[in-house]
Amino acid sequence: MRQSGSVLAAKLALAFAAIVVGGAFLGLGIDAVRDPEGAVEAFDVYLLRAAGFTLWQAALSALLSVAPAILVARALNRHPGFAGRRLLIRLFAIPLSLPAIVAALGVIGLLGRAGYLAPVLSSLTGERWPGIYGLSGILIAHAFFNLPLATRLFLQSLETVPQDQWRLASQLGMGPAASFRLIEWPAMRAALPGIAGLVFMLCVTSFTIVLTLGGGPSATTLEVAIYQALRFDFDPARAVTLTIVQLLLTAAMVWLLSRLGAELTGEAALSVSSRRYQSIGPAEKVFNMVILVLAALFVAGPLLAILVSGLQADLAKLAARASVQRAAMTSVVLASLAALLAVGLAWALAAGRQKLASARRSHAAGLLERAMDNGAVFILVIPPLVIGSGWFLLLRHTADVFALAPVMVVAVNALMALPFALRAIRPAFDAAAVQNDRLCVQLGIEGWTRLRLIDWPVLRRAIFTAGLFAMALSLGDLGVIALFGSDTVQTLPYLLLSSMGSYRTADAAGIALLLGMLCFALTLLSDMFGREARQ
Amino acid sequence: MRVKPFLLLTAAMTASCLAPAHAAGELTIYTYESFTAEWGPGPQVEKAFEAECACDLKFVAVADGVALLNRVKLEGEQTKADIVLGLDTNLTADARATGLFAPHGPIGELTVPGGWKDDIFVPYDYSYFAVVYDTETLKNPPKSLADLVDGDPSEKIVIQDPRTSTPGLGLLLWVKQVYGDKAPEAWKKLKQRVLTVTPGWSESYGLFTKGEAPMVLSYTTSPAYHMIEDKTEKYQAAEFAEGHYMQIEVAGVTTVGSKNPLSEEFMAFMTSPAFQDIIPQTNWMLPAGPTGKPLNPAFDKLVHPAKSLLMAPEEVKKFRKQWVDEWLSAMSQ
Numbered sequence: 001m002r003q004s005g006s007v008l009a010a011k012l013a014l015a016f017a018a019i020v021v022g023g024a025f026l027g028l029g030i031d032a033v034r035d036p037e038g039a040v041e042a043f044d045v046y047l048l049r050a051a052g053f054t055l056w057q058a059a060l061s062a063l064l065s066v067a068p069a070i071l072v073a074r075a076l077n078r079h080p081g082f083a084g085r086r087l088l089i090r091l092f093a094i095p096l097s098l099p100a101i102v103a104a105l106g107v108i109g110l111l112g113r114a115g116y117l118a119p120v121l122s123s124l125t126g127e128r129w130p131g132i133y134g135l136s137g138i139l140i141a142h143a144f145f146n147l148p149l150a151t152r153l154f155l156q157s158l159e160t161v162p163q164d165q166w167r168l169a170s171q172l173g174m175g176p177a178a179s180f181r182l183i184e185w186p187a188m189r190a191a192l193p194g195i196a197g198l199v200f201m202l203c204v205t206s207f208t209i210v211l212t213l214g215g216g217p218s219a220t221t222l223e224v225a226i227y228q229a230l231r232f233d234f235d236p237a238r239a240v241t242l243t244i245v246q247l248l249l250t251a252a253m254v255w256l257l258s259r260l261g262a263e264l265t266g267e268a269a270l271s272v273s274s275r276r277y278q279s280i281g282p283a284e285k286v287f288n289m290v291i292l293v294l295a296a297l298f299v300a301g302p303l304l305a306i307l308v309s310g311l312q313a314d315l316a317k318l319a320a321r322a323s324v325q326r327a328a329m330t331s332v333v334l335a336s337l338a339a340l341l342a343v344g345l346a347w348a349l350a351a352g353r354q355k356l357a358s359a360r361r362s363h364a365a366g367l368l369e370r371a372m373d374n375g376a377v378f379i380l381v382i383p384p385l386v387i388g389s390g391w392f393l394l395l396r397h398t399a400d401v402f403a404l405a406p407v408m409v410v411a412v413n414a415l416m417a418l419p420f421a422l423r424a425i426r427p428a429f430d431a432a433a434v435q436n437d438r439l440c441v442q443l444g445i446e447g448w449t450r451l452r453l454i455d456w457p458v459l460r461r462a463i464f465t466a467g468l469f470a471m472a473l474s475l476g477d478l479g480v481i482a483l484f485g486s487d488t489v490q491t492l493p494y495l496l497l498s499s500m501g502s503y504r505t506a507d508a509a510g511i512a513l514l515l516g517m518l519c520f521a522l523t524l525l526s527d528m529f530g531r532e533a534r535q
Numbered sequence: 536m537r538v539k540p541f542l543l544l545t546a547a548m549t550a551s552c553l554a555p556a557h558a559a560g561e562l563t564i565y566t567y568e569s570f571t572a573e574w575g576p577g578p579q580v581e582k583a584f585e586a587e588c589a590c591d592l593k594f595v596a597v598a599d600g601v602a603l604l605n606r607v608k609l610e611g612e613q614t615k616a617d618i619v620l621g622l623d624t625n626l627t628a629d630a631r632a633t634g635l636f637a638p639h640g641p642i643g644e645l646t647v648p649g650g651w652k653d654d655i656f657v658p659y660d661y662s663y664f665a666v667v668y669d670t671e672t673l674k675n676p677p678k679s680l681a682d683l684v685d686g687d688p689s690e691k692i693v694i695q696d697p698r699t700s701t702p703g704l705g706l707l708l709w710v711k712q713v714y715g716d717k718a719p720e721a722w723k724k725l726k727q728r729v730l731t732v733t734p735g736w737s738e739s740y741g742l743f744t745k746g747e748a749p750m751v752l753s754y755t756t757s758p759a760y761h762m763i764e765d766k767t768e769k770y771q772a773a774e775f776a777e778g779h780y781m782q783i784e785v786a787g788v789t790t791v792g793s794k795n796p797l798s799e800e801f802m803a804f805m806t807s808p809a810f811q812d813i814i815p816q817t818n819w820m821l822p823a824g825p826t827g828k829p830l831n832p833a834f835d836k837l838v839h840p841a842k843s844l845l846m847a848p849e850e851v852k853k854f855r856k857q858w859v860d861e862w863l864s865a866m867s868q
Contacts, residue, residue: 046863101738105745113691113730114746128689131747133731211696211734212742216726218867224734228698231601233856234608309745323573389609396610500737502569503760503819505744 010352010372013345017376017415024382024390025243031236031393038229038238047225047245054221055249057135057210058203061142066150066196068143072295073154074184075288078176078280088296089155090523092148094303097472097519099493100208101500102306102512107132107141108213109305116305137213142206146199148299149469153198153423156465157191158184160431176284187427194374194423197254201380201419204250222246226383236389243386250381254374303516310513313506319514323495328518331475331491334409339421339470341414346421346466349376350429357430358437373426377419384477387412405489413477417470424469428462464530472519492518560590562797564786565616567603568596569818576817583809590797599735600701600784604630607789611635617792618801620659624783625704625855627656628848637793643806647783647823648843656785659805660820662754663779663840664705665772666692673749679776680713684725691730692750693739697859700735701782706752707862708851709780712844718858722865732866755779755838760819762833778842784820 032039076085095103110116113131121129132140161183169179207223214220222242229239280288318324353372357365365373391408395401436454440446445454476493492515500508571577571594581592597606600621607619607630614635622630630636638654645651647658666683668676673690677683683692695703714721730748733739743751755772762768786805792798804810808827814820815830822830 046860049867101741104738105741108742108745108747112742112745112747131730208734208738211699212731212738215731216729216866217696217698217732217863220863220867224696224698227734231605231699232704234605392609397613497737498568498572500741501735502572502574503740503757503764504574505741508741 006348006351006355008352009348010355011368013348013352014371014375016345016411017379017418020387020411020415021379021382023394024387025240027390027392027394028236028240028386032240033237035235036237038235039241042229042238042241042245046220047222047242050220050222050225051245051249053219054204054223054246055253057138057142057219057221058200058206059253060135061139061146061203061206062196062200064139065143065146065199066192068291068295069147069150069154069195070188070192071291072147072151073158073188074180075291076151076155077158077184078284078288079292084296086527088292089152090520090527091296091299091303092152093468093472093523094516094519095145095148095299096469097475097515098306098512099476099496099515100206101212102496102515103145103302104141104209104212105309105512106302106306107137107144109309110301111137111140133213133215135214135219137215138206138210138219141209141213142203144299144302145209146202147295149420150195150199151295152465152469153195153420154188154191156424156462157187157427159461160427161187162431170279176281191423191427193254193257193259194377197257197374197377198380198419198423200253200257201250201377204246204381205383207383222249223383227385230385230389236393239386239389243382246381247378251378254377258374306509306512306516309509310516313510313513315510315513318507318510323490324492324511324514327490327492327495328514330489331493331515332518334406334413334489334491335471335474337410338413338417338474339467341410342417342421342470343425343463343467345376345414345418346425347429347463349373349418349422350426353426354430354433358433373422376415376422379415380419384412384416409489413474414470416477417473420469420473421466424466425459425462428459432458461530464526468523468526471522475515475519475522560588560797561593562588562590562617562795562801563593563595563615563792564618564620564801565595565597565603565606565614566619567599567621569599570594570621571596574817576813579813579817580810583813584801584804587804587809588797588800592801600626607635608633612791614789614791616789617795617798618786618788620786620805622656622785622787623701624781624785624845624848625701625708625851626848627653627785627787628852630787631655631848632852635789636787637790639788639802640799642802643824645806645824648781649845651783651823653785656787657802657806658783658785658823659810660814660818660823661781661783662756662820663781663838663843664702664709665753665755665757665775665779665838666750667743667753667757667770667772668750669743669746670769670771672746676750676771676773677775678773680710680721681777683728683775684721686728688727690728690750691748692728692752693730693742693748694732694752695736695739696732696734697862700733702736702752702754703732704855704859705780705782707858708846709844711858712780712846713777719861719865722862723868726866726868729866754782754819755840756815756819756821756834759815759831759833759837762836763816763831768836772838774838774840778844779838779840780844783823783845 076089079085108115111132112118113129118129165183169183174182205223206221207227210219210221211224222245226239226242229235229242349372353369356369356372360366388408392401395404432455440450440454492511496508496511496515499511566577569575577594581594584592597603600623603619603621604626607614607616636655639657642657645658647661651658666677677686694706697703697707710721711718733742736753739751740753742748758771761770786802788798788802806824808825811822811824811826812828814822815834
């Protein structure tokens with residue numbers, strides 16, 4: 001009974017995602033059928049160039065974010081006790097919550113033509129520092145966003161390695177190379193395709209960063225073309241076609257990535273000790289510290305630039321403004337609801353997938369199981385504007401679209417956050433299931449009792465991390481609101497852009513800082529509630 | 536179990552949809568969000584008009600002028616908008632083609648340079664596109680579009696993308712009107728000076744005020760904001776010999792709204808001093824009708840172009856795509 005229950009819940013979660021996406025396509029599709037010309041015309045040289053550039057920059061960005069993240073996560077995992085470690089990990093949650101333009105300005109504040117580092121770079125190169133406009137700027141900004149995210153996700157997967165393995169490694173006298181090969185890499189490799197795919201998709205759909213830092217229209221992604229099709233040329237047929245092209249190309253890349261991964265074989269032994277046994281040689285210590293310092297500088301640099309320009313605003317006055325307080329409330333409420341929904345959906349999917357996986361034993365994973373694992377991720381490459389416009393077209397005759405705006409925002413944000421939540425929850429869930437499932441069946445522990453006594457204590461950390469990711473992501477998002485009439489849902493990013501759009505750059509910088517601080521406060525809360533019971 | 540919060544939420548939201556039906560004496564205006572921002576003209580306009588009409592004026596805001604037109608297109612005959620306020624002359628041909636707008640009634644006198652003739656759309660403010668520069672870092676600002684195109688490539692400008700932004704489209708039309716068939720060559724030269732092309736005005740202006748580039752494409756009225764609000768004359772617009780391309784912002788009554796007597800009343804109000812007095816220092820544009828009091832002296836210090844350029848809306852509608860493609864291939868090389 002329980003088995004079919006969790007599979008059913010996972011099916012419902014998938015259905016929810018399918019409805020949100022399908023509804024949007026249906027809405028645009030009905031309109032597109034009336035005027036299908038754009039669908040055929042979409043296939044031109046422009047599309048080819050945009051598609052090529054999209055994949056190229058996204059693949060490079062993913063590589064530059066994920067490869068260093070493996071080293072950073074490993075270093076963090078090897079040194080569980082150094083001063084500033086927790087601060088660093090908390091800082092790593094902030095970029096996700098920043099609207100793209102804030103991050104772009106942060107990176108430019110550091111590395112731009114007038115950035116803090118420009119004088120140094122000018123004297124190093126012997127000529128005026130030209131800034132980072134072009135592909136390099138796009139890659140740096142994407143890495144600023146995604147390296148910390150990937151690091152946290154890898155760290156999450158490393159933390160599922162049972163302490164006994166470390167003890168064994170220590171007893172066997174394994175050096176860093178051996179323990180990387182035998183313990184750390186297998187854990188991270190299992191997570192690699194998922195994390196790389198996630199980062200790849202975030203970069204595929206990047207829009208503001210690509211245009212702002214790209215230096216010119218030769219840096220045009222499919223997302224820009226979709227946006228263009230839905231704006232000046234209001235052409236749903238073309239927009240749908242481009243979205244499907246984007247979806248198919250990404251699916252192909254993610255499939256390729258999935259060949260890199262390996263299924264994690266469960267470790268059935270229970271942890272008997274929470275103490276860490278390992279000895280780290282001086283050479284490795286230096287290497288790890290260098291990695292960590294570089295990563296900290298890379299992420300903290302732009303954050304510092306955001307802090308400095310934010311402090312130039314009158315923060316006290318800003319925070320006292322009724323509109324800012326209202327927007328902050330709206331942001332927090334919407335982000336909390338989205339996070340709740342995202343975590344619920346992620347839990348359902350993780351549980352359903354695990355049930356299917358354990359039931360099939362040795363033969364290959366079925367389509368349903370794989371959909372539960374990775375299917376929801378594809379929502380990331382469907383532009384919010386497409387979802388918004390599609391639902392708008394579908395609902396305009398039947399419902400008050402303005403009133404539905406908050407529902408749309410929560411639903412879409414939750415789905416956008418779902419892949420992140422799933423990445424955070426799944427490793428812990430699978431590990432817990434492998435350890436506890438049989439015992440619980442033997443002892444007849446199930447339902448609420450099992451949740452409270454067995455699952456919650458080991459999963460709460462992962463759940464709060466997942467919730468944090470989801471909240472951070474929703475805090476920074478303003479995608480679907482634009483078309484829906486924005487007065488009903490004025491969030492902080494919305495107010496930020498609106499200030500920026502009316503010469504109020506100092507206010508905008510102040511709001512960006514408030515947003516960053518809000519996210520930082522959330523990471524504190526998430527850490528506090530998510531602390532593992534046994535510590 | 537897991538879907539429950541969402542169901543509850545949906546229920547709550549559905550309940551809120553069933554809001555009371557429209558009260559008598561209500562006027563709904565669709566506009567862009569910077570109009571209704573707390574510092575924008577919206578709040579003051581609402582107060583002033585409600586004092587005159589004893590009615591309820593409701594603003595509904597979307598992102599910008601283009602989103603506004605799309606929104607009305609999407610809603611079609613079922614639109615709740617009585618009036619759509621915030622289109623510009625590059626969009627009026629498309630808006631007219633929808634057949635969703637009705638001719639306007641009597642309006643006040645208009646002061647838009649070059650005169651105004653349109654049976655549907657009525658202007659409420661205007662400005663000119665201009666290169667705004669930082670006087671502290673740029674000592675020799677360009678004096679013409681030709682200067683800008685041929686000038687020192689190391690002195691950069693930030694512009695906007697005509698595929699996504701109204702000022703971006705404005706510059707495209709400006710260059711086209713001045714250079715005609717030679718526009719692609721001009722763009723190829725100008726490309727050397729372009730630091731980057733941003734999706735919207737906000738991003739480029741943000742880069743400009745951060746000091747990334749000494750020039751940005753903006754409006755002749757932009758320096759007024761800095762002079763009045765920031766008390767600085769640091770940022771100025773460069774006057775160009777070829778003339779400046781105009782942006783005229785207009786409003787139109789929808790066919791739905793033409794049945795609401797308040798629509799006509801508002802259009803007359805919009806061109807009256809009560810409305811026009813609000814515009815300069817909230818929307819940072821020039822009034823399209825007579826004001827009741829003189830503008831802040833800062834506005835006298837602005838560039839007032841000797842020649843204003845503007846293409847016919849139909850021409851823009853017909854050639855926009857072709858010209859954007861031309862721009863793309865010139866800028867992508």
